[in-house]
Amino acid sequence: MKNLFFASLILFAFSTIAEAQQLKSPEGKFVMEFSLQNDGTPTYNLKYKNKEVIKTSKLGLELKDDKKSLLNDFTVVDSKTSTFDETWKPVWGEVDKIRNHYNELAVTLNQKGTERQIVIRFRLFDDGLGFRYEFPTQKNLTYFVIKEERSQFAMAGDHTAFWIPGDYDTQEYDYTKSKLSEIRGLSQKAYTANVSQKNFSPTGVQTALMMKTNDGLYINLHEAALINYSCMHLNLDDKSMTFTSWLTPDAKGDKGYMQAPSHSPWRTVMVSDDAREILASKMTYNLNDPSKIENTSWIKPVKYIGVWWEMITGKSSWSYTNDFPTVQLGVSDFSKAKPNGTHGANNANVKKYIDFAAANGFDAVLVEGWNEGWEDWFGHSKDYVFDFVTPYPDFDVKGLHEYAKSKGVKIIMHHETSGSVRNYERHMDAAYKFMNDNGYDAVKSGYVGDILPRGENHYNQWIVNHYQYAIEKAADYKIMVNAHEAVRPTGIARTYPNLIGNESARGTEYQAFGGSKPNHVTVLPFTRLIGGPMDYTPGIFEMDISKMNPDNKSHVNSTIANQLALYVTMYSPLQMAADTPENYNRFPDAFQFIKDVAVDWSESKYIEAEPGDFITVARKAKGTNNWFVGNVNGETARTSNIDFSFLEKGKKYTATIYADAKDAHYKTNPQAYTIKKIAVTNKSKLSQLSVPGGGYAISIIETK
Template sequence: MKKYALIFSVLSVFSLAASAQTYRVKSPDNNLKLVLNVKDSITYSVNYKNNELISPSAIGLKLDKTTIGAGAKVLSAKPSAVNKTIRPLYGKDAVLTDNYNELLISFAGNYKLLLRAYNEGVAYRFITDLKDSVKVISEQAGFNLKGSPGTTIAETDNYTAWELAYNQFKSIDEVKEDKHAITPALYSYKNGVKLVIAEADLFDYPGMYVKKKGGNIIGEWAGYPATTKMGSWGDFVSVVTSRENYIAQEPGKKEYPWRVIIATDDDKTLLNNQLVYKLSKPSVLENTAWIKPGKAAWEWWHDAILPGAPIASGMENRSTQLYNFYTDFAAKNHLEYMMIDAGWSDNYDVKKPLKRTDIRAVIQHANEKHVGIFVWCVAAPLLKDLEANMDYLKDIGAVGIKVDFFDRDDQLAIKQLQTIAEAAAKRHLMVDFHGCSKPTGLQRTYPNIVNYEAVRGQECSKWDLTTNPVHHTTFPFIRMLGGPLDYTPGSMRNKSKDTFKPIAEGLPSTQGTRCHELAMFVVFDQPLAVFCDSPTEYEKYPDIEQYLSAVPTVFDETKPLDAKLGEYIALAKKKGNDWYVGAMTNWDARDINVDFSFLPAGATYTADLYTDAADADKNAEKYEHKTITVTRSTKLNLKLAPGGGAVVHLHGK
């Protein structure tokens, strides 16, 4: 009897109506509903709290030998419900709830469509079981957004950039036809609902963009490369010179990427929505004890200039001695790593270190200080002789690599990310991808991928105005839905909106207050947190050194407290017995009230509080540091200057 009751409850979730060929899958909380209609073609729609967000939109795959979705005939539909837990190796939470309802529909023609509904969003993917390999001429992925919502998107005219600023439009009617945007892409409805289009579990297939076509939003993909050459910056980047009339070559048996739609009427929930991670393939690595997230010193952003240091510094003086200085700083401040950027080896051959640096001696010195060394390299030359290059990097004693200048996300480039991650894992090397496309879950499958860049980060403060507090309070709601980022925070030269000027060479500064910068270490997801500024700059502020030494890069629990897209963020993260609260605002001064009721009953915390000084609107480097006592009954008012922020470190017992 219990067996039949369970079957009935599962079936009732999906409301199967085979005669009408309409199938419904609902989220466990019943707020989200994915409706599939099968006639001559396959269309879907999405409802959130009984409001239609996406009206019927066609989906399918045009292959060279058949068209998936055309003349669709359902053979069977199998529902199921899942409620389990995921324990990530590291991240924002030690335990994730993996709770969803699922429907697997089998079609004539040897393909299936898998639908899932979580409380966080819905997703679908095609699964083929064809005899022969195929070419994917195109994919049909429609997103017919209801009611012309506004949008916040990062637009581009090419298929080579993901370090982009976001543009905000009051209505998609203002968006130009045929101009594409990277995903995730966010849309804002008049009733306050936010919808995000994303993808997950992307393997051996080009990345998805979105563009407006005929007034509607559709997916778009880069064509399969026909010819390439070395070019772009430094002539060491593989550049596509012509493309085929198809987007991918695939085996007949294939699980295609998830097309993901996230919906919420509470902005702050986007800060800890991990649906892309949940949808992605679990780790394939058996031994992961060597994968250790952490913090790193770094020389590139400030041009290796060390004001007041007892040694020669600057880019022209990069040497064994200079890198040892950074390593000593890392050891003193409990930073796990030193990131050595471009300039230690030949850009075209990683196996040829430059004479001014004895890389083996640097790594030996770091080992003695219990500091690991990451080294920079370029993707195309690395791939040219991958096995030998990886063997060399392992042999010199590096613990990780920063691989730069992919600048593509066609099928071949996406495959390269996996190939490098797999080769690195075999040698127990961690990976920080740069000049790469956005993460889509590969970091779950290969957790030795500790960061992706794919964000307009701190480097851009050297040459333009784009990395500003509005940007900082925008991309965490969108870009971070895909996974971690390498923003490289930690600037100690902080400027107001009126006083900031980009400095390409020399010692750059950043927009926003000192405490806005400190909040990035809590707000931003970065398992490898790379400090952008000079060791001698941090040493001027022992109390900030204390905070930066303590703040972790991965956490046991994350609690978004209050947030509004493009305006402000406040969230709390727990590690061990300690809590960290980070708050930041755009260019508007504001008060943020923090309610500490999330703390355990009966616990009293001593807390270090870093806040904007009263005159931080004029001198953005000014801050106040004091020690307070906090319990779950504490309510704290944080006064944030324009471009301001605050951090609280609660010390547990």
């Protein structure tokens, strides 16, 4: 009987291991193993420097209205390995060239009983793993509906995580730091109010999810190339510490309508024992297709100001009149309405911003609230909200365009959809043509509120396809897009580099809605920015919002030095100086850094980094020998120690250091800063204080 048991054990081990296939990263730091379990369930595991990162985890998809899902009963019918190595040049970015180097394993599986085939493709880079499901052309798998994707990520321990609650409609939450086992108990507190939200599980979280193990590994879970598919969340089994993918459903509860040939987005696992390498990784971009826009000469990084913060704080309004209890476009006659006296997008005010932009070297001015319909735009489940072409009586489209053009400044268009995607698509061609005709080459779009059609979510497949349609349609008109409240980016800006910005996280506006945690900006580069740049809208100098609007008692939880540093630490080719001209005029010496700092880079060096605590970055301005450094600090004061070895050997530079004063504090003394100039070379070193919620910014200009 004992011999029979051992024979069975050996047979079991052979049947499992016989299908096992190993893949190593180019430098050998990562080892991924694929295998089939006894019942034909696909699995994988991942190690980094011989440390277990992902324990054996199942793969597959559950189908709707199908007797047999794509979960088990598979056999391996083909397996191919390959190596890829290229260097490509981004249109804009943190660096001017990116290496795309990976080893690949593509496993073709056949399902017994259905004879359906899927391919699971793995790409192992020196910074992590990407895998996706592919559905080749075949007779037995044509159209199918996904009930749920069942990709697992079995963690090797109870890691520390930086997370926001799983939600189908918003990412605009502060991050919570906790052990994985504590998520359930903290989820209710982490789930704070928003204008549109739908939580699905007490252990559901969103990607990009940043974790740190007890032995010092940094792990990031996300996805890449989200196209024609639902956004992936993660749901934690807090007994086994295993995450399982959780897709965003549509109004019917379905999670994906598929037609072969097709494929899922990539599921990504980044790992390093150095937090700086997570920030520097370009794996997400590398898992996206090359640019489909052949001529990208019209895509330009932009530094801008805007008629925006004064509305966010409540000092002025988007709406033009208080006369109408309800607005119907084409019926409501705004020419006969009495102005409310608070409308921000009026000719005189916009000209003031244009003048300020021209005087200080800014490229553009964003103007919100210029078009009819803002009187009852939100909260009414209203389909026909805006037409995106009809201005209020006090906004002269052509006159302001000519005025801005005479000053060398452009105006950025604003399209708020109020979540009515059908209405936006109806008007999109006319709106983009209107932009072309009136000199606008960039648009900030918005999707505030519940999505229409009713019951759809911000992150399901149908709405994800809408966001993609808007980007591609904009490219036809040579328009750059900055989408707010859209799905968080997944590297698609490589394929469509006219997507120069997204919000899709808790931005600066929340500082006027009650505030954000002072360490928020030390987490975002490890999470939200993994998929692409964020229009975070930094540069606030007046932290007491009541001085803008006496009825608003909010406080910006940041020092001025921290706000300056964000232009370097929060990378974006689209950077806003978000405060008002009046507040910048009060601090002209600090404002000088915002005027000087670049928005496009040839090199980036991550000097120090610890999620939730601090980040220090140095970047070289493209086409120059000048560098800029930014440091943002969390809630504990610390001394930042950096050297300037990234500077060119033999060159001399003048460094202007904008730093927290010794008595500065994000809450009690946020506007206290110091400025000093020193001579530096690549042999120089610096120790610099960063106070709670503070930081420093440095411009390093080559001495001629």
